[in-house]
Amino acid sequence: MEYNVLLYERELIMGGQLEETINNTAGFHVVRRFQTATDAIGQGGMFQPNLILFDTTGKNAIGLLEKFHEAFPRLPILCTGDQWRADTASRFLQAGGSGYIVKPFTTEELREAVENFAKNGSGRDSSVYTFFSPKGKSGKTTLIANLALALARRTREQVGIIDADLQFGDMAVFFNLQPATTIVEAVRDSEFLQPVSLSSYFMPVTENVRVLCGTRTPNLIDRVAIDGFERILAMSRELFRYVLIDVPQAFNPTSIAAAEASDATFLCAMKNDGYEVYHMMRALEIFKDWPDYQERVKPIFTRVTPCNAASREKLSDDLGFPVAAVIPNAYDIVSTAADNGRMAVDIEPSSALTQAVNKLADQLTRGSHVAMEARA
Ligand SMILES: Nc1ncnc2c1ncn2[C@@H]1O[C@H](COP(=O)(O)OP(=O)(O)OP(=O)(O)O)[C@@H](O)[C@H]1O
Ligand SMILES: [Mg+2]
Incomplete structure (x- = not known):
């Protein structure tokens, strides 16, 4: 042109x-x-x-x-x-x-x-979503990686993943990436960056999906650079139609800043010892300070069996708050995928996991239209 x-x-x-x-x-x-x-x-x-x-x-x-x-x-x-x-x-x-x-x-x-x-x-028109877990090992990194691919495939738009774990980021491992630059350098350089120059800090995964990796080298940047992190998030809106942020577990300045800057925050918990509904309730309590938390906070349970509407309703009743999505137990395909450096949605396009992830992707694409209309 x-x-x-x-x-x-x-x-x-x-x-x-x-x-x-x-x-x-x-x-x-x-x-x-x-x-x-x-x-x-x-x-x-x-x-x-x-x-x-x-x-x-x-x-x-x-x-x-x-x-x-x-x-x-x-x-x-x-x-x-x-x-x-x-x-x-x-x-x-x-x-x-x-x-x-x-x-x-x-x-x-x-x-x-x-x-x-x-x-x-x-x-x-960009939509930014934070994925937070009240406890570790919630399946959220798995979910984000697969959801990013599903969103890109369904919409053909640009999707960015930000691994905001400034200490133990694991998104690079998921995608088998050896990042030349990570969020630490991006935050460090943020004052001198603009959207076009931030773009090169993201590592490509597919044509439409790119990742700003976290770091595995612990450092103290978390203590000092929240405003730099916020700048990176705001710039990312100009680079991607969808931005998915993987934040470290528990409430800390990074996860709070990401949630504040997001259109919605997904709280992820894995069905496990029976305490996950209780953990989810505690996490919801914290977000209740937001006047619009009913719309902006969305619980998700992973490894749910059976993974159907009835389980989702039961979880919503137990929680006293609508559950946005349930993700099935897919240990076998998730670990096969991890061993091959591939994503579950790629390996088994018809699996229950892929269907659940696609359903969530549809919810997000519909949701953003509603948000856009509301904003217009
Ligand atoms: N839907 C699922 N069904 C069964 N197992 C799963 C599912 N999703 C993830 N897992 C497994 O659970 C473990 C944790 O998953 P994952 O790393 O995605 O969680 P996380 O919340 O990002 O954990 P962390 O707190 O370490 O960041 C992994 O071993 C993964 O293979
Ligand atoms: Mg993780």
Whole structure:
């Protein structure tokens, strides 16, 4: 695709520099550069751009962006600024932006930023889900890995997994990855990152699924870097349609920050010694502080036998709260998959486990439509 770029840049020197970079990027061409928003809105249409670069550094940038969006409702608008900021990023997206890039940018960064929203849509519609377990060994890493594949397959959209276990992440082992970079480096570098540069910290698993791995080397980053972690989560919304976060067990600053930043939090417990309903109740108690916890907290039980609607209802009754999903006992296929570095949903597409995971994937894709309509 050829991009005819309308460049709105207030600074003369920066404008010249950006224009040169854009024209040096294969497939990109500046059709017109404007220094004022009024001129760009008034005259821009004549040059038939199909991509707008919008300078966010001026006063009332959100209001101006809304005006651009009104004037060019069908064109993608890539915001440019001095620094990516978590607190304004979502406001720019809500106001009509399709992505954000720090300037001056390279030809590579420009191409990646545009490819990113062309592939993925703008971060406006992304859904972020945290998977938390009141006790360890709940089956949540297994569930997330399989759910990510199921979501990508059903929607053909980009799915990101974030292993937020800053001490004992196991997602890399699941996918047989030797990550060059992990969440520790991403959080460490977060202040200098923007969505396009964060992208390379994720390791590809399939065409549509990528993982930001946790680390197996214990370190103290958990104590200091919550704001960096929050920045990574906010940037990930621009990179993926779905983001699934595996958080360390128990409540700590990381799991709380992930849950706060998520559209929903799944509480996972494995049927085991009979205490799991009790553990789940205790976990629910903690989330009751959220005014909207009824919608944002979703219990899941794994290794449920028999895995059917009756078991789910019984668990909901025992818990006094609706259970979102039940996942069957699938020890054999889960361990065969693990031994082969593959996922259960790939190995046995018709198994009860795959069906349960697909059902949950359907719930999430439907759920996000509802959420989007509510937001619109
Ligand atoms: N649906 C299932 N049925 C039976 N066994 C399962 C199921 N899901 C996972 N397991 C097994 O339970 C164990 C724990 O699974 P998993 O690592 O996914 O849980 P976790 O909650 O991420 O654990 P951790 O607390 O170590 O992070 C693994 O041995 C896995 O093979
Ligand atoms: Mg795990």
